[in-house]
Amino acid sequence: MTQTDSCMVEKLSHYITLSEDDRILLADLEKEETPYRRGEEIQHRGSEARHLFVAKRGWTYSFRVLQDGRRQIVRIHHPGDILGLGDLALGTASLTLRAAEDAVLCPFPRSALKQIFERSPRLTALLFSVTLREQVALSDTLHVIRMTARERIAFLLLDLRARLCITNRHVTDTFRMPLTQSDIGDAVGLTNVYVSKVMTMLEAEGLIRRTGAMIRLVDPDALRRMCDYTDRYRTLDIGWFPAPVID
Amino acid sequence: MTQTDSCMVEKLSHYITLSEDDRILLADLEKEETPYRRGEEIQHRGSEARHLFVAKRGWTYSFRVLQDGRRQIVRIHHPGDILGLGDLALGTASLTLRAAEDAVLCPFPRSALKQIFERSPRLTALLFSVTLREQVALSDTLHVIRMTARERIAFLLLDLRARLCITNRHVTDTFRMPLTQSDIGDAVGLTNVYVSKVMTMLEAEGLIRRTGAMIRLVDPDALRRMCDYTDRYRTLDIGWFPAPVID
DNA sequence: CGAGGTGTTGAGAACCATCAATTGCCGTGG
DNA sequence: CCACGGCAATTGATGGTTCTCAACACCTCG
Numbered sequence: 001m002t003q004t005d006s007c008m009v010e011k012l013s014h015y016i017t018l019s020e021d022d023r024i025l026l027a028d029l030e031k032e033e034t035p036y037r038r039g040e041e042i043q044h045r046g047s048e049a050r051h052l053f054v055a056k057r058g059w060t061y062s063f064r065v066l067q068d069g070r071r072q073i074v075r076i077h078h079p080g081d082i083l084g085l086g087d088l089a090l091g092t093a094s095l096t097l098r099a100a101e102d103a104v105l106c107p108f109p110r111s112a113l114k115q116i117f118e119r120s121p122r123l124t125a126l127l128f129s130v131t132l133r134e135q136v137a138l139s140d141t142l143h144v145i146r147m148t149a150r151e152r153i154a155f156l157l158l159d160l161r162a163r164l165c166i167t168n169r170h171v172t173d174t175f176r177m178p179l180t181q182s183d184i185g186d187a188v189g190l191t192n193v194y195v196s197k198v199m200t201m202l203e204a205e206g207l208i209r210r211t212g213a214m215i216r217l218v219d220p221d222a223l224r225r226m227c228d229y230t231d232r233y234r235t236l237d238i239g240w241f242p243a244p245v246i247d
Numbered sequence: 248m249t250q251t252d253s254c255m256v257e258k259l260s261h262y263i264t265l266s267e268d269d270r271i272l273l274a275d276l277e278k279e280e281t282p283y284r285r286g287e288e289i290q291h292r293g294s295e296a297r298h299l300f301v302a303k304r305g306w307t308y309s310f311r312v313l314q315d316g317r318r319q320i321v322r323i324h325h326p327g328d329i330l331g332l333g334d335l336a337l338g339t340a341s342l343t344l345r346a347a348e349d350a351v352l353c354p355f356p357r358s359a360l361k362q363i364f365e366r367s368p369r370l371t372a373l374l375f376s377v378t379l380r381e382q383v384a385l386s387d388t389l390h391v392i393r394m395t396a397r398e399r400i401a402f403l404l405l406d407l408r409a410r411l412c413i414t415n416r417h418v419t420d421t422f423r424m425p426l427t428q429s430d431i432g433d434a435v436g437l438t439n440v441y442v443s444k445v446m447t448m449l450e451a452e453g454l455i456r457r458t459g460a461m462i463r464l465v466d467p468d469a470l471r472r473m474c475d476y477t478d479r480y481r482t483l484d485i486g487w488f489p490a491p492v493i494d
Numbered sequence: 495c496g497a498g499g500t501g502t503t504g505a506g507a508a509c510c511a512t513c514a515a516t517t518g519c520c521g522t523g524g
Numbered sequence: 525c526c527a528c529g530g531c532a533a534t535t536g537a538t539g540g541t542t543c544t545c546a547a548c549a550c551c552t553c554g
Contacts, residue, residue, distance in 0.1 A: 062386075066390070066394065067394075067475055072389060072393055074390070086382045086383050086386070087379075087383070089379040089380040089483055090484055110487035114488070117371060117372055117375075117489050118489045121371075124364060129335065131375070132335055134382065135332075135385060139309075139321040140341075142385065143321070145436075146313060149509080149510070180532065189393050191512080192533080193535090195533095196532090197534085236336055237337055239357070396541080427500065428501065440501095440502085440544085440545095444502085444542095446501095447502075495554105497553090499551090500550080500552100501551100502548080505546090506543105506544085510539105510541095511540075512538085513536105513538085514536090516536105517534070519531085519533095520531085521529095521531105522527105522529085523528085524525105524527080
């Protein structure tokens, strides 16, 4: 039972040692499973945000449609992420959530968070920190969206890789990319046409290598210098956390 | 002593009734005061984020410098805001913090948060929610930065007004704007030159009116339609909050 | 009175968008 | 097995929004 079959627990254990009670609280979030097909809408902007989700399998993303029809993808979600937290403060979904490929999510009610807040200050602090880091990631996106197209693409690739490394330690420089070029464009503020042109250029320059749905960062250091990338996911400052509750 | 002389307490009281212990916990954050001069740097990106701040007087902003020297202002802070929360997860400041005008901040150590997490789940939930809303605000910024220059400026003005309304109920359509046009440009991804051109246009069209440092939104509805603005600050969903602790 | 910051205005250039056409791939159905 | 449709990616020509550079007016403050 202490065996980890949840990528969320695995992801969180990367930062602190979870108590038995913490694991029980977290297991509660993954009781239920719902599958979604590629392209399917999971939650619509404006709808009541009744529950949150733990991502179990497959990539998903949150986006918003501009008045002229273009999309802005705000965040790409991976297995182990908690989805819909941002809307907790509003009660209404501020973004539309969609499956980028076939995916499985675990919906859970908001009251489950109440349990966590009341029973484990330490786990609460961890969830708080993870949320804060998402915020930093958003401000990074805001920063990179003002750079040139090349730099934006480089940033996106490095960031995806860094995030995949947390749950999957043996991800090094090659990973699977289930997003279309339109998705990529909507994430960094470019058209699919220009994404194609830039990626073709990057490949011609020997910085990346594409084979099917796999992508390889041939020269990650060059990419990093290009867009001034810093990995936000490797560590988390837990110095200020409350001590574990003594049972 | 229950008299509110803190704009942070006033801001938070806008959403829930604070217990006596909550007020004590919050008062602890504002024990110390530090003044800053207009343009002065409060915290530098990369430095150790030793403490957080409560903004007491004056506008400040967090920004990051691009490789070519341009700035991206990520967030504009008003009195009553808590500054530096985002960096709590990293231990290092991810953004530089600067005073947009003469300002007074209250620095407090991270351990003060530990107190709050341990003693008041309800106040913790409130701080968590306020943070989540900042996150939504950031995703709004990401959204608006893909629109045209006119729309970006309209959004910024509406957003500033909505935020000022929380602490200052009688702010209606006229408010003081201490930011330079360079600041405004850096906040929404434009040059000071273009900000000037757009604002001159907006004024010629009768949408806004400038007199000195004051700005008046003459036709807020037209501005709202223009950039699809929604006010995030009026309410907060507190339905899931833990119950107050019984003393 | 001079200096520096702030805002305004104009001319030209750049980056990326838009539009359009083509290729390749895959799953579907005849 | 092949024809077909649709999606994804590619490539080229043209154009627009905003940037860059530059000059000037205004105000405040030393």
